[in-house]
Amino acid sequence: MAETARYLKDVAADVIRPLSQTEIKAATAVLKDIGKSEPMVAELMAADAPLKRFLVAALTLSPYLRETATIAPHLVESAITEPLEVALEGWTASARDCWRPIDNRIPSETEVMTSLRTAKRSLAFLLALADLGRIFSARETARYLSAFADAAVSAAIDHLLLAAHESGKLRLKDPAQPSEGSGLVVIGMGKLGGQELNYSSDIDIVVFFDPDSGIVPDPIDGTEIYGRMMRRLVRILQERTADGYVFRTDLRLRPDPGSTPLAVPMEAGLLYYESRGQNWERAAFIKGRAIAGDLAAGEEFLRQLVPFVFRKYLDYASIADIHSIKRQIHVHKGHGAIAVKGHDVKLGRGGIREIEFFAQTQQLIAGGRMPPLRTRRTEEALKALAEANWITPEIADELTDAYWFLRDVEHRIQMVRDEQTHILPETEAELKRVAFMLGFAETASFSEMLERTFRIVERRYARLFEQEAKLSGVEGNLVFTGEQDDPGTLKTLTSLGFERPSDIARVIRTWHYGRYRATQSVEARERLTELMPELLKAFGQSSRADEAMLRFDSFLSGLPAGIQLFSLIGNNPNLLSLIVRIMSSAPRLADIIASRPHVFDGMLDPALMAELPTRDYLAERLKTFLAPARHYEDVLDRLRIFAAEQRFLIGIRLLTGAIDGAVAGRAFTDLADLLIEQSLAAVQREIEAAHGRFAGGRVAIMGMGKLGSFELTAASDVDLILLYDHQDDAYESDGEKPLDTTRYYTRLTQRLIAALSAPTAEGVLFEVDMRLRPSGNKGPVATRIKAFRKYQQEEAWTWEHMALTRARMVCGDESLAEEACAVVADALSQPRDEEKIASDVREMRELIEKEKPPRDIWDLKLIPGGLIDIEFIAQYMRLVAPARGLSIDTNGMSTGDALTAHGQEMMPQDDLATLREALALFTELSQIIRLCIDGPFSRKEAPAGLVERLSRAGDCPDIRGLEGEVKRLSKAVRAIFRKVVSS
Template identity: 65%
Template sequence: MADQRTKRLVDVSADVIKPLNKTETRVVVSQLKDLGRQEPVVADLLLGESAVKDFLIAALTLSPHLREIVARQPNLIAQALSTPLDESLEGLVQQARQAWQPQADSPSPSEAAVMTCLRQAKRGLSFFLALADLGRILDAREVTFWLSRMADAAIAAAIDHLLLVGSETGKLHLKDVTAPAKGSGLIVLGMGKLGAFELNYSSDIDLVVFFDAEAGILNQPEDGTETYGRMMRRLIRILQERTADGYVFRTDLRLRPDPGATPLAVPVEAALNYYEGRGQNWERAAFIKARPVAGDVAAGEAFLKELSPFVFRKYLDYAAIADIHSIKRQIHSHKGHSTIAVKGHNVKLGRGGIREIEFFAQTQQLIAGGRMLELRTKATEAALAALAQARWIDADTRDELTEAYWFLRDVEHRIQMVHDEQTHTLPTTEAELKRIAFMMGFSSVPSFSEALQKRLKTVERRYAQLFEQEGELSIDGNLVFTGQKDDPDTLVTLQKLGFKRPEDISRVIRTWHYGRYRATQSVEARERLTELTPRLLKSFGESSRADEALLRFDAFLAGLPAGIQLFSLLANNAALLDLLVTIMAAAPRLANIIASRPHVFDGMLDPAILEELPTRSYLSKRLDAFLMGVGHYEDMLDRLRIFAAEQRFLIGIRLLTASITADTAGRAFTDLADLVIDQAFQAVQREMEASHGRIDGAEAALVGMGKLGSYELTAGSDVDLIVLYEYPEDAGDSDGERPLDPVRYYTRFTQRLIAALSAPTAEGVLYEVDMRLRPSGNKGPVATRLKAFERYQAQEAWTWEHMALTRARLVTGDAGLMKQGEASIAGILQTRRDKSEVATAVTEMRSLIDAEKPPKDAFDVKLIPGGLIDLEFMAQYLALIAPGEGIPVQRGLTTAESLKALGTLMISKDDLETCLAALKLYSDIAQVTRTCVDGHFHPAEAPAGLMDLLLRVTDCPDVKSLEVELKRVSKAVRRIFQAVVRA
């Protein structure tokens, strides 16, 4: 918080507020004169004229509650006038926090003494804060912070007192009587505004209490529920019972699991089981702000960490958005807050109120917090700032809602300041509304009303943009799909919308409404789909070959296990609906992925997805967040499969929408593979060490080959890998319970790694793994010792194996061996070779491929003469002969980068440009087709949308022109290849 040390009440500005009226002013002045007889500071104040005198009189005319405090405790006014605010506020918080502590040579204070101490501290703090708030010496942020600090102190003191009493009566055995809560296993969580340090003057404090019976302080653990239940009833009495000194905080424990059927304190294990199996969406929203405020704080932090996957799911149940919004609708319906007014308006629950701002932030935190740790913030203002930083909302929305939030909190505070009542509703009379207007610093009710309505309407508009349904879509004509026969007018409407076969489309939609698919069996799903149908038809009608696209969507629906979530999402997000139409029109492979794993679509909720490049750091950050809290091996692998599938999908979407180029996609697919393989490698290492221990001094590393090595993976690529290991000559067996010698150890390690990456599970396969590029291919051992690898490459390897090695790259592993492996590969490639022998080997290899793997058609850009293989072989050939020509060879390059680096010295400028242009054309085609279809791409069978996309990417007017261009380019590349690679 801001430093309060220079802030004093006497520094208040002139005319910050006006007194209510002359009558009230006379009453207050008389009261202050009486008080001045006891407090010289007050008497001195009244003698002269000053801003603080005028302010104090005005404040007491406006708040009967403050007048009551002054009458009860006159010394508070003298302290307010003479002592710096931070000193007074901090002193009162500490007074409350220490209320439980025994004094020197005295027994523990009685419950009555604790209650009195807490009430006096709270009353003093509320008085100082109210004056500082009305005088604009502290803003609402600072006021809510201090109120929350006082609540923390009071709850913690009461809990410590109760634990100490429990110890003195023999119910508990504390670990440290000077710190009763430490290690107690008693968890007290502050929820809502308390958890976010946002309490208002008359807030309830919402608490949830859990306990660990095995923490070791219960003398009879089986009586934990009864013991702590009685303790919580006493806690409520200590905090909220009204005595001659007032009360501390009204206390509510109803946010605990199933409050009608559970005790006031719930065992931790029972709570976790409840949230895992039956937790509600509103409970997820509530726990965003949860914070340990008393008891065993370390245990509370651990509990919240364990609960994190419930609050912030790894993927979203889209129906949760509608569910959370329905809570807000129920509030409007039940409380009668359906319109914006001033008189009688509820600034918390009404239209445009505080709750709408909170829901605005919390719902988006629930949506994205599973992936974006930076959104897991408790305070509303901080949440809005984080959403803007993550580009979920724009800066204007953040600023408008933040300003409105604190304005409304100011109004709420002043409503409560009048009589210390727990209310959020503005007065219904002009006279009482005038009181609130003056407390807010306005000169009249109309000026206050105008300012208030401006904020309420701003919030309502922003909230509606996020949550409210769009108005009915205007479609000219009938859309009727009931009965057995087609409605003639509906067929006409479908034709106008862009469908060539309206009868087929009408029949398909009737199938949806009959509930013949699993996704449309429930009444709720059919209702949501019915609402969505006009928008679906309009969107699909605008796509190329609308009938094909909608029929593909129908096939997608037929395979969908449930529909409510997706229909809820699409109904609330027009941009995603348009994207889904694009996928259905152009990318059957992506459509199949959505059908089999609907949660991959979650990532599309991120509004920055098409703007933010999928760089390595971006993917790494997302992966770290996704894996947070995962410890079990199988859970880790499943999380990796989910993450990889989703991110491959999202990279494909970016490519589909031209947000990234094919080159960027290749790099992104490779970075994703690197990160996921690294995590799998580490997980397998941990499993091996748990089962078999470690071999002293041994290390392992993973070499990426092929397109993985050259950063050119596509959506459908497998990964070429070689496992290297090394160990000291005198190394013995591993030191675990089941020891293995080094060869068997790393053979087993490699087998486990292959299984981790390629074994099919319910979450799919991470990557198909190809290890045929290891020494001796499939005949050799699955893992290779570095010394054997070096010997093989130096003495036995064929030229084609050295060609493959030009794309080798150390992907992950132990740092020492990665460095050695990189040096070994670099050394092998620096060998001077006979140019003619290399050319002969490369030519023979290319001829063998021509003979054994002929291309399927002109679009088989990898295998066609003059295709990708020619370009890759050319780059590899140049890398192998470069040392003999005295040319340095860089490592870790793409094929294009390698050709640029080496080709300038060995290929003419025009031929090099031809090769690079061909490589771009082939890469564009390969990346797009691998993203959009499984297996080989056949133009005649491709969806119209895919052909449109391909023509756009390749800048060709039609398919015939593209085929002609492919023939021209491939012929030129084959000529250059034959000229460069001369035997």
């Protein structure tokens, strides 16, 4: 590799300084001991030459070198006598050929492993001494290390191929040259690809194979055969034995490592990069180099990747994404500020990675049109950029000098103990060790040089990425490439507020590898990468961040596309805040948007929070939405789609506090009215088409319960009574398939129930309850108005008249609705025995309490003094009002309005105020709980965001305070109930 041979004896005097007198004594003792078996070492130790002082100093500074010298003393003899290039090239050749048969015997895997380790230890020892002695530069050190890695991987691959051939699993074209024509390709990535390996580098490789190369008997078996082979390759290279290891080997840069085998079919790899390849993978393949296996096939594979790596047009669009990759790998120490102790010379601010990204980003932008920029080595890339006038020669020189100085520092850090680290020591003593290894006399001048270098790099990099300050919103690693968790990233996620960082990292890797439709496009992933720090910060600040993030993942998995969402979130922080609030507070809403992502579209309306969801507002939108529907099934599906979206949007307004619980109840009810009206109209059209009409036929729907009093929640069912009428002499409908009156209106009612509650691909509208019709479940499902009138006048019980106080006509024939309202008014205007009514109300409340006791204080409907007590008070007052000479029609009013209308005349105003306060709080809490979760509320198990929202709704500092308020008001309501409904 060099024209003139170089020897370690050429080392300059005092090129490095020893660490301490104590260490000098220890190192001298080791060398003298070696001299007992190595004559040239003994001779050297007897003299006072620069080489002796150098060796002693080197062994004081590097415990690793001292240990190696002790284990393999012959290496010291070799180092001081042989030409360095010859020795290094000899060990590289020894590694490359260790797979070859000896005396017609193939070496065993153990023998290959021993040979490679012996060669690596020998080369590393000699190379470290040559580097420390300044006989080799950092460039040469990196090149020798890379050449040895090529040789070691090539030898291991040839051994594995030959072993597979001998066992009959493969049919090699030429067993004397196993890799040739095999179609098995090993691509060196990163510093290995650029021939810039660190002293203690991992090696990053990606393995592809051609199933049709002809060496696999059945191409279908290729994945399994080569997958097994790659596991053995990793073992050969990185397993620690008594002889050490060769290289830690990383295969995580292959396409989508979480779901692909260790060796990937070439066609699958090309398809992946073409359709789902990410910008960080483009950047990685700038350095991609065929290092082992079928080199010709490897070069062809890389040639086919050129359009993926280097796009045809100037690719400025990718600069933000590339920068966000850099932002993802900033580390806490050395990112926020320039430092020395504890600074990461690779990933920290002003470090090696910034120089690499400075070059690679511009290579990606312009490499498609300027082939000279497609070079693997960082120094060559900087030079090519200067020659192409992308940067000035001054910048190229500055960054090149900085690059090799920092690489020198990196080599020294790793030479100390053969550890794969890039972080400068925290202590003065250890920092002095690195400074001395670099030839500095003390740490002050070393620190000054380092800081100056970091600042040069930082300044040049920051000018390239002018958005640096804006984009670097998160300090710490955020690396989601590869298959394994990055330890620094896990620390960052923990610091952001996540309790299960490994789970979160796995989820985010799923996004980045395009496994969801929303993240399959390059543009969507670029936006997501740019958005990631803010996204993680926002979710991390929410309570129970992990649960919220996993709900967001579920939502993302159902989205048909993601670029619009990611772009909107990036430009609208309020939208991100709203999404986080949903995911952290409202699992029910999160499940809705996960299963029906279309409901999310409405959130993009900028007027969402400003416009109240009134009946007119909803009616206009429903009319427009239903207009294209042509068939009955289409109408039902569209009603369900509209209902899901509008319920969701009403819920969002409630969750954010844009509307309160009472307004939400009115909005949910107005929505229900419109949906029921359209469902009835659609059902009538269907029935009439099949069976015709009745002379004088009329139908109307009466809403009962919370539907009648405008108090539906997000999860309410609807209580309905279907009323009908027709001419007395009409016995049969006039259609092609005539029906008698009972069957006609029964079928119409059953079709309506199905239209509302039957599940379709778009879900259900409502669960329907018709038990409040005359005679309950025993009576007919449809009731003729005459029968309804007779029943209410002659047969209805007190509890049925109580239910009637909340009856309201929802839709249908206006004249029939007026008749029904008259029946209700007449039934409720009859003077009643107050004592009997009071007794009936108390008995009914006691029965409910016995058969449906409350679960806990949060069962706001059933607790003593809860919503049922308040509703019963309002209903009781409505029933006894006529006996007291009062005529107040409260049908069509909410419970709160009905309380006020009667309470002003029938109870102390303080009691009325207490009831209204309790009703407002219980309604608010109930609406929020039903919106956010399915099932009962548990203070311990509820999402923390929901707990916070409820506390805020009750104007309380925390959930304990809110619980106290519920207890206080419920106790007061129960006292008023006993007083009002007294015997």
